Amino acid sequence: MNGVHDMGGQQGYGPVCPEADEPLFHADWEKRALAVTLAMGAGGQWNIDLSRSARESLPAATYLGSSYYAIWIRALENLIQARALASREEMRRGIVADTPAPVFRVLHAEQVDASLARGTPTHRVVDRPARFGIGDRVLARNMHPRGHTRLPRYVRGHVGTVVRVHGAHVFPDQHVTKMLPPFDEDPQYLYTVVFDAQTLWGDAADANAQVSVDAWEPYLVPAP
Amino acid sequence: MQQHDHDHAHSHLDEMDLRVRALETLLTRKGFVDPAALERIIETYETRIGPHNGAAVVARAWVDDAFRRWLLQDATAAIASMGFGGRQGEHMVAVANTPETHNMVVCTLCSCYPWPVLGLPPVWYKSAPYRAKAVMDPRGVLADFGVVLPDSTQLRVWDSTAEVRYLVIPMMPADAKGLDQHRLAGWVTRDAMIGTGLARAPVATPADMPAAP
Numbered sequence: 001m002n003g004v005h006d007m008g009g010q011q012g013y014g015p016v017c018p019e020a021d022e023p024l025f026h027a028d029w030e031k032r033a034l035a036v037t038l039a040m041g042a043g044g045q046w047n048i049d050l051s052r053s054a055r056e057s058l059p060a061a062t063y064l065g066s067s068y069y070a071i072w073i074r075a076l077e078n079l080i081q082a083r084a085l086a087s088r089e090e091m092r093r094g095i096v097a098d099t100p101a102p103v104f105r106v107l108h109a110e111q112v113d114a115s116l117a118r119g120t121p122t123h124r125v126v127d128r129p130a131r132f133g134i135g136d137r138v139l140a141r142n143m144h145p146r147g148h149t150r151l152p153r154y155v156r157g158h159v160g161t162v163v164r165v166h167g168a169h170v171f172p173d174q175h176v177t178k179m180l181p182p183f184d185e186d187p188q189y190l191y192t193v194v195f196d197a198q199t200l201w202g203d204a205a206d207a208n209a210q211v212s213v214d215a216w217e218p219y220l221v222p223a224p
Numbered sequence: 225m226q227q228h229d230h231d232h233a234h235s236h237l238d239e240m241d242l243r244v245r246a247l248e249t250l251l252t253r254k255g256f257v258d259p260a261a262l263e264r265i266i267e268t269y270e271t272r273i274g275p276h277n278g279a280a281v282v283a284r285a286w287v288d289d290a291f292r293r294w295l296l297q298d299a300t301a302a303i304a305s306m307g308f309g310g311r312q313g314e315h316m317v318a319v320a321n322t323p324e325t326h327n328m329v330v331c332t333l334c335s336c337y338p339w340p341v342l343g344l345p346p347v348w349y350k351s352a353p354y355r356a357k358a359v360m361d362p363r364g365v366l367a368d369f370g371v372v373l374p375d376s377t378q379l380r381v382w383d384s385t386a387e388v389r390y391l392v393i394p395m396m397p398a399d400a401k402g403l404d405q406h407r408l409a410g411w412v413t414r415d416a417m418i419g420t421g422l423a424r425a426p427v428a429t430p431a432d433m434p435a436a437p
Contacts, residue, residue, distance in 0.1 A: 005333055005334065006332065006333055007332050007333075007352055007355040007356040008330075008332035008333075008355065008356065008358075008359040008360070008383065009356065009359060009360045010352070010356040011356065011360075013351075013352040013353040013356050013357070014353055015353060015357075015368045016348050016351065016353045016354045016357060016365055016368040016369070016420075017348060017351075017353065017368070018346070018348045018368075018369060018415075018420075019346070019347060019348065022346050022347060024269070024270060024343070024344060026347070027240070027241065028241070029240050029241045029243075029244040029245070031266045031270075032244045032245070032248050032262070033240075033244050034265065034266065034269070034344070035261075035262035035263075035265040035266050036244070036247060036248050036251060036257060036262065038265050038311075039251075039256075039257045039258070039261050039262055039265065040251065040256065040257065043256065048387075052333075052334055055334065056333075056334075064352070067347075068335060068347070068350045069240075070240055073240070073243065073244055073247065076247070077247065080251075085254070085256065086250055086251075086254065090250050091246060091247050091250055092243075092246060093246060093250075094245070094246035094247070094248075094249035094250045094253075095250070095253075096250065096253050096254055104255070104256055106255065106256060106257065106258055107257070107258065107261050108258045108260075108261055109258055109260035109261040109263070109264050111261070112261050112264040112265055112268065113264070113268070115311075116265075116268060116273075116310050116311045117309065117310040117311075118310055118311075119309070119310040119311040119312065119313065119314040120311070120314065121314040121315065121387075122314065122315070122386075122387040123314075123315060150333060150385045150386060151385070152332050152333060152359075152383065152385060154332075154359060154360075164317070166315065166386075166388055169315075169386060169387060170387075172386075190386055190388070192382075192388070194380075197360075197379075200359075200360075201360055205360070205361075206361070206362070206363055206379065208375065208376070208377070208378050208379065209362055209363070209378070209379040209380075209381065210378070210379070210380050210381070211359045211362075211381040211383060212380075212381070212382055212383065213383045213385045214383075214384065214385045214386035214388050215385070215386075216386070
């Protein structure tokens with residue numbers, strides 16, 4: 001989706017403003033938002049790509065006008081509502097109104113350390129060779145899918161060079177196609193593709209800068 | 225006007241506070257979340273997982289050539305050998321700064337960040353200005369951080385658009401030569417490991433000051 005989340009190369013946001021001695025959280029609710037989001041994510045009712053897609057699908061003005069954890073919470077509410085785990089009214093009031101909860105995997109305190117230490121690796125072994133190798137020139141496809149994708153707009157239609165091959169990884173564009181498990185992982189080879197800044201941004205760009213993205217094989221074709 | 229903005233910010237905070245509180249209460253009552261698990265998650269990122277982990281990795285790479293080679297070859301395994309890994313660092317790549325090349329990491333699409341070594345990202349990393357500007361004007365971003373590199377230094381920006389997470393190994397400052405690994409870790413700032421800063425002498429606090437002779 002060509003959403004506002006795809007920010008690379010947008011202009012008009014002003015300078016980057018680091019905050020001196022920035023606290024880890026700026027309000028208590030941010031801690032709670034982090035913890036609730038991670039705990040619910042461990043429930044397995046959605047995956048990381050469905051989470052990202054939910055955040056990116058917020059109305060553009062809402063996305064731009066919300067802080068990081070506020071985006072998380074709005075998306076989490078949408079994920080919960082879409083699976084009928086709770087209604088808007090229940091979430092607003094904090095009171096259980098509907099029928100008993102469906103069966104749900106709950107992350108218990110004693111499982112937290114192991115769960116965080118394990119993470120969710122996305123590498124998969126596939127029985128086909130990679131289409132591209134290091135040094136290959138590739139064209140990032142000019143594509144504008146309505147659904148979730150991880151190919152930023154600023155590289156689409158441009159030619160770059162493969163500098164790393166990461167093996168096959170779960171393909172986000174396909175991983176979001178089912179709302180509930182089992183999800184379609186559709187592993188695809190993943191490459192780091194580097195572009196000259198002037199290729200992406202024109203002659204006025206830094207002649208001595210390069211930018212890479214990590215791109216799945218379906219995003220790429222051999223350079224013409 | 226300032227007063228108005230101030231009030232507005234507060235009412236927004238209060239709104240989010242109530243909203244998250246209600247959500248957490250509901251999810252707990254439904255049995256979807258274990259309150260003790262929430263506390264454990266917060267405690268983990270407040271105390272155990274943070275940029276001190278990455279600083280230990282970089283300091284070791286500065287003094288231990290074999291480890292440095294391993295880190296550049298297979299960062300996930302090398303970092304795991306020091307006890308760090310997992311969520312948002314499942315697939316790590318380390319990139320080393322040199323006099324010729326300076327690396328910088330961004331996530332233009334969201335806020336991907338190597339949690340096991342750097343902890344939770346700062347607000348600026350997640351902000352629109354950084355995500356928009358880093359890939360188009362990295363030298364301008366460095367200037368926003370007060371960092372000026374020679375024009376001849378090549379800037380290499382890594383946009384983490386997949387599940388690979390990048391750690392920058394900054395150059396060791398000449399002044400740090402000869403220090404032990406533990407002390408060196410104090411020179412490795414979070415921003416240096418993102419690529420928006422350089423390693424530098426630790427800011428001395430009274431506790432760090434050598435005892436008076």
